[in-house]
Amino acid sequence: MFLKLLGLLLFFTLYLAPNFFLQAQVFDLDDSTKVYTLGKDVFILPDKEGTLTIDDVSRTNKVKDFKLYRDTEDIYDDNIDVYWVRFTLKNTFPSNRMYLLKAKDVEVAYLYTPTSNGISYLRAEDGVIYPLHSRSIKMDRSACFVIPLNRFESKTFFLRIEHRTKFSKQNKEGLNALRHITVEGLASAIELSKERRYYQGFYLGAMVLLALNSLFVSFLFRDKRYLYYVGLLLMAAFLNMIFEEYLIEFFIPNNPAINWLLVVPVISLLWFFYTLFFRSFLNLKKIAPFWDKFFIGIAILCLIILGLSIVGFHKMDLMIGLLIFTISSALIVNIGIVIKFKHRPASFLLAANIVYFSGIFIFIFAQENFIPNSYFAMHASQIADILLGLFVSLGLADRVNYLRTEIERKNEDNRTLIEEQKTKLEKEVSERTREITKINMELVTQQEEVTRQKEQIEKANDNLKEQQGELRKAYQDINLLSDIGQDITASLDIGVIINTVYKHVDEMMDTTVFGIGTYNPEKETIGFSHFYKNGEILPYRETPIQDDRLSTWCARNKKPVFINDFDEEYSQYLEGKTRGVLVEERNSIIYYPLIQEEKLLGVITVQSPLKNAYSRSQYRILESMAAYITIALSNYDAYQTIQSAKDEIDRKNLQITDSLRYARDIQGVILPGVRRFNRTFKDHFLLYKPKDFVSGDFFWIEEYENKTFVAVIDCTGHGVPGAFMSLIGTMQLNQIVSKTHEPSEILDHLHTGIKKALKQDIYNNDDGMDVCLCSIEHLEEINRYKVIFAGAKRPLYYVNENSLHQLKGTRKTIGGRAKNNKLFEQDEIWLNEGDALYLTTDGYVDQSSPRQKKIGTMQLLTWLEQINAQPMSKQGEFLKEELARHQQYVEQRDDITLLGIRL
Incomplete structure (x- = not known):
C-alpha cells in the first residue's frame, strides 16, 4: 500500500505538479481590434540578484515563487532592478494570427517563447534604450515583440524586464512598467501608430x-x-x-x-x-x-x-x-x-x-x-x-x-489738455512779450558794461595763454624726463649711462662742458671718466675730495652749485677764485651731488662760457635727472657686487658638480654592469634613472652555487644621502649572502645590519630602505624555475602562462627606529622558461605629469599586460617612451629603477 502511495506521489510530482504550477492566468484574444491590458493579472517574480535564467524560472521550484501582481504589495524595491513576468495568451480565432506585445517604458526586455517541444524557449530582446536601427518595431515608447499564435493555440510566455539607467531605477514605481504590458493585433497596432504620427505632426x-x-x-x-x-x-x-x-x-x-x-x-x-x-x-x-x-x-x-x-x-x-x-x-x-x-x-x-x-x-x-x-x-x-x-x-x-482702447482714450484726453494749454500759453506769451521789451531796454545798458568787462577778460586771457604755454612745456619736460629716466636706468654699464645722459642733456641745454664724476670712498677722490668738452671726451682725471674746487665743494657738502656769473657768484662757494683745470673759460656752472640714502655716489656738471646760460627750469630738469643717474649708479654698483658673487657661486658649483660626477663613477663601479647583466640574464631590460648625479635606488646581483640572487632597493632619500645608503646596503648584502640563502632571512639580517651600521638605537635616525629580493634556481631535470621572493614594502610582479600576477611583500621597511619585531616572510613560485619577473621601486609609478597626475600602479600593470609577450629590450624602450610622454617637461621627482627579466 505504501509503495502505491509513493508511486502516486512521484507521478503527481513529475507530471501533474509542473502543469499545476505552470498554470497561469489565460488571456483570451478574441478581438483583433482591441488592446488587451494585462495589468495586474500577470504573475511577477523579482530577481533580487539579477542572475536568474529562463531555465531557473521555468523550473517547478521557481514557478511557485511567481505571485499574482494584484496579490503583491510593494513589488518595487530600490535594490531590485530585474523582474520576471509570466502570462498565458490564447488565440480564440480559427485561423493563425499575429499579435504585438508592448511593454511600456521598459528599457531592456527579453521575451521567452516556448518552442513546440515545450522544453526550450526562443529568446527575443528589445527596449527603449536600444539604438533605433537595431529595433524592428518602434512604437509608443515601448519594448515591442511580435507574437505569432496558431489557431486556438495557447502559450505561456516569460518576460524579463530590466531597469538599467539612473532615471528608470529612480522611477520604477512611477513608470510602473509591470502594469503597462499590452497585447493587440499587429495590423491594427501599426495602423493606429500611423494615425498617431499624423496627429503628432x-x-x-x-x-x-x-x-x-x-x-x-x-x-x-x-x-x-x-x-x-x-x-x-x-x-x-x-x-x-x-x-x-x-x-x-x-x-x-x-x-x-x-x-x-x-x-x-x-x-x-x-x-x-x-x-x-x-x-x-x-x-x-x-x-x-x-x-x-x-x-x-x-x-x-x-x-x-x-x-x-x-x-x-x-x-x-x-x-x-x-x-x-x-x-x-x-x-x-x-x-x-x-x-x-x-x-x-x-x-x-x-x-x-x-x-x-x-x-x-x-x-x-x-x-x-x-x-x-x-x-x-x-x-x-x-x-x-x-x-x-x-x-x-x-x-x-x-x-x-484693451491697451489699444486705453491708448485712444488717453490720446483724446491729451488733445483736450493740449487745447487748454494752447489758450493759456497764448495769454502768457502776450504778457511775457511786454516784459521782454522792458528787459531789452535794461539789457542795452548792461551790454555796454559787458563790453568793458570783455576787454578786461581778453587781457587776462592773454596772460593765461602765456602761463598755459609754460605749463605745457613743463608737462612735456616731465614726460621727457620719464623717458630719459627709463633709458638711463636700463643699462648697467657706466660708460653707456654717461653717454645716454649726455645725449639727452645736450638736447635741452648748453653742454659746452658736461661730465659725471664718481666717488671712490677708498681713495676719497672724484673721478671723471667721461668728461665732454665741445662734444669730445677728455682724458680721465681724479681730484681729491679735499681740494678747493667747485666739484669737490659740491661732493664734500652734498649741496648743489648754481652759478650764472662766475666772477660775481664764485665767492658763495670758494674763498679763492679758482678756474677749472680742464675748462679755463666758464661763466655759467651747475654742479649737483648724486646721493642715495646719505651716501655720496658722485656729482654731475654742465658748464657754459656764456653768462646766464641756465634757467631755473633747466636747473630743476638737471635736479630731476640726477635722481635717475643716482639709481643707475646704484644699480651699477649692485650689479658689480652680484656679478662677483655669481662668479664665486659658479666656481663652487663647478667643484660640487665635479665631486658628484666622481661619486657617480664610484657608485657605477659598485653596481652590477651591463656585462654582468648580459652574462646572468640572456633577455632583460633595466630602466635606471637617478634623480640627481647619484641615486638612492640601487640594484644587486649575486650568484651562489646554483642560485641567482637579484634585488632592487629603494633607499630613504635620493642624491648623496641615498647614494651612501646604497653603498651600505650593497656591502651588507654581499656579506649576508655568504651566510644564508633564504630571502626572508637575508632581509632579517639586512634589517639588523642597517640599524647597527647607522646606530639607530642611539641616534635620531629613521633612514631605511624598501627591498624587492628574489632567489632564482633553475632545475634542469624538469626545466622549471624555482623563485623565492621576499619583500620589504615592495611587491614582485611576474608573468606566468601569459597572465600577470603579483606577490605582496611584508609591510615592514628595512632599518628605522620604529620597534617592529615582525619577521620578513617569503613566497615560493614555480615558473616556466619564457615567464618573466619585474622588480621595481616606487619612483616610476610616482612620477607626475604637468597636471600633477601620477602614472600609478594600475597604469604600470596595464602596460605590462600589454607588452609582456614582446622581447625585454622592446619592453624597456616602450616603458621609457611612455615615461617621457607622461613626464614631458616636469622635473623628475624621485629615483627610478625598473628591472625586467625573462627566464
Missing part, C-alpha cells in the same frame, strides 16, 4: 505656429511675458518629442538612453517658464506682491531640480508633487484675482488653466489606470497644450485690444 505644427506668433508679438510690443510663453510652448513641444520618441528618431538614434535623462530637465524648464509667464501675465508684482515672490520661489525650485538632474537626480515623484502644488496654487490665485479685480485677461488665463490642468490630470490618471486608457485620455495633455495656447492667445489679443 499636427500637434507639433500647431505648437510651433503658436510659439512663432507669440515670438512675433513679443518683438512687436517689446513685452518679455510673451517670451516666457514662447518658452512654455517650446518646452511642451519638446517634452512631447521626448515622450513620442521623435527626439530619438531624428536626433539621437544611436544614444536613446539620453531621452530619459532629458525628462526631468525639460519638465523643470516647462514649469519654470509657466511660473514666470503666470506671474507676469497677471502682473502679480503690482497687484499681489506676496504671490509674486511665491511663484518666483517655485521658479527657483525648478532651476534647483534642473541642476540636480544634471548630477544624476531624476525622481519624477518630486516633479509630480511640485506639479500638483503649482497647479493648486495657480488656480487659487487665478480665481482670487478674477473675483477681486474683475480682470478680463485673468478670466481667459483661468479658463486656459482649467483646460490645461484638466488635460494633465486626465493623462496622469490614464497612465496610472485610474480611468480607462482611451485614445482621448492618452492625448489629453497634448489637446490641453493646444487649447492652452488658443485661450492664452485670446487673452493676449484681448489684452492688446
Whole structure:
C-alpha cells in the first residue's frame, strides 16, 4: 500500500505538479481590434540578484515563487532592478494570427517563447534604450515583440524586464512598467501608430505656429511675458518629442538612453517658464506682491531640480508633487484675482488653466489606470497644450485690444489738455512779450558794461595763454624726463649711462662742458671718466675730495652749485677764485651731488662760457635727472657686487658638480654592469634613472652555487644621502649572502645590519630602505624555475602562462627606529622558461605629469599586460617612451629603477 502511495506521489510530482504550477492566468484574444491590458493579472517574480535564467524560472521550484501582481504589495524595491513576468495568451480565432506585445517604458526586455517541444524557449530582446536601427518595431515608447499564435493555440510566455539607467531605477514605481504590458493585433497596432504620427505632426505644427506668433508679438510690443510663453510652448513641444520618441528618431538614434535623462530637465524648464509667464501675465508684482515672490520661489525650485538632474537626480515623484502644488496654487490665485479685480485677461488665463490642468490630470490618471486608457485620455495633455495656447492667445489679443482702447482714450484726453494749454500759453506769451521789451531796454545798458568787462577778460586771457604755454612745456619736460629716466636706468654699464645722459642733456641745454664724476670712498677722490668738452671726451682725471674746487665743494657738502656769473657768484662757494683745470673759460656752472640714502655716489656738471646760460627750469630738469643717474649708479654698483658673487657661486658649483660626477663613477663601479647583466640574464631590460648625479635606488646581483640572487632597493632619500645608503646596503648584502640563502632571512639580517651600521638605537635616525629580493634556481631535470621572493614594502610582479600576477611583500621597511619585531616572510613560485619577473621601486609609478597626475600602479600593470609577450629590450624602450610622454617637461621627482627579466 505504501509503495502505491509513493508511486502516486512521484507521478503527481513529475507530471501533474509542473502543469499545476505552470498554470497561469489565460488571456483570451478574441478581438483583433482591441488592446488587451494585462495589468495586474500577470504573475511577477523579482530577481533580487539579477542572475536568474529562463531555465531557473521555468523550473517547478521557481514557478511557485511567481505571485499574482494584484496579490503583491510593494513589488518595487530600490535594490531590485530585474523582474520576471509570466502570462498565458490564447488565440480564440480559427485561423493563425499575429499579435504585438508592448511593454511600456521598459528599457531592456527579453521575451521567452516556448518552442513546440515545450522544453526550450526562443529568446527575443528589445527596449527603449536600444539604438533605433537595431529595433524592428518602434512604437509608443515601448519594448515591442511580435507574437505569432496558431489557431486556438495557447502559450505561456516569460518576460524579463530590466531597469538599467539612473532615471528608470529612480522611477520604477512611477513608470510602473509591470502594469503597462499590452497585447493587440499587429495590423491594427501599426495602423493606429500611423494615425498617431499624423496627429503628432499636427500637434507639433500647431505648437510651433503658436510659439512663432507669440515670438512675433513679443518683438512687436517689446513685452518679455510673451517670451516666457514662447518658452512654455517650446518646452511642451519638446517634452512631447521626448515622450513620442521623435527626439530619438531624428536626433539621437544611436544614444536613446539620453531621452530619459532629458525628462526631468525639460519638465523643470516647462514649469519654470509657466511660473514666470503666470506671474507676469497677471502682473502679480503690482497687484499681489506676496504671490509674486511665491511663484518666483517655485521658479527657483525648478532651476534647483534642473541642476540636480544634471548630477544624476531624476525622481519624477518630486516633479509630480511640485506639479500638483503649482497647479493648486495657480488656480487659487487665478480665481482670487478674477473675483477681486474683475480682470478680463485673468478670466481667459483661468479658463486656459482649467483646460490645461484638466488635460494633465486626465493623462496622469490614464497612465496610472485610474480611468480607462482611451485614445482621448492618452492625448489629453497634448489637446490641453493646444487649447492652452488658443485661450492664452485670446487673452493676449484681448489684452492688446484693451491697451489699444486705453491708448485712444488717453490720446483724446491729451488733445483736450493740449487745447487748454494752447489758450493759456497764448495769454502768457502776450504778457511775457511786454516784459521782454522792458528787459531789452535794461539789457542795452548792461551790454555796454559787458563790453568793458570783455576787454578786461581778453587781457587776462592773454596772460593765461602765456602761463598755459609754460605749463605745457613743463608737462612735456616731465614726460621727457620719464623717458630719459627709463633709458638711463636700463643699462648697467657706466660708460653707456654717461653717454645716454649726455645725449639727452645736450638736447635741452648748453653742454659746452658736461661730465659725471664718481666717488671712490677708498681713495676719497672724484673721478671723471667721461668728461665732454665741445662734444669730445677728455682724458680721465681724479681730484681729491679735499681740494678747493667747485666739484669737490659740491661732493664734500652734498649741496648743489648754481652759478650764472662766475666772477660775481664764485665767492658763495670758494674763498679763492679758482678756474677749472680742464675748462679755463666758464661763466655759467651747475654742479649737483648724486646721493642715495646719505651716501655720496658722485656729482654731475654742465658748464657754459656764456653768462646766464641756465634757467631755473633747466636747473630743476638737471635736479630731476640726477635722481635717475643716482639709481643707475646704484644699480651699477649692485650689479658689480652680484656679478662677483655669481662668479664665486659658479666656481663652487663647478667643484660640487665635479665631486658628484666622481661619486657617480664610484657608485657605477659598485653596481652590477651591463656585462654582468648580459652574462646572468640572456633577455632583460633595466630602466635606471637617478634623480640627481647619484641615486638612492640601487640594484644587486649575486650568484651562489646554483642560485641567482637579484634585488632592487629603494633607499630613504635620493642624491648623496641615498647614494651612501646604497653603498651600505650593497656591502651588507654581499656579506649576508655568504651566510644564508633564504630571502626572508637575508632581509632579517639586512634589517639588523642597517640599524647597527647607522646606530639607530642611539641616534635620531629613521633612514631605511624598501627591498624587492628574489632567489632564482633553475632545475634542469624538469626545466622549471624555482623563485623565492621576499619583500620589504615592495611587491614582485611576474608573468606566468601569459597572465600577470603579483606577490605582496611584508609591510615592514628595512632599518628605522620604529620597534617592529615582525619577521620578513617569503613566497615560493614555480615558473616556466619564457615567464618573466619585474622588480621595481616606487619612483616610476610616482612620477607626475604637468597636471600633477601620477602614472600609478594600475597604469604600470596595464602596460605590462600589454607588452609582456614582446622581447625585454622592446619592453624597456616602450616603458621609457611612455615615461617621457607622461613626464614631458616636469622635473623628475624621485629615483627610478625598473628591472625586467625573462627566464
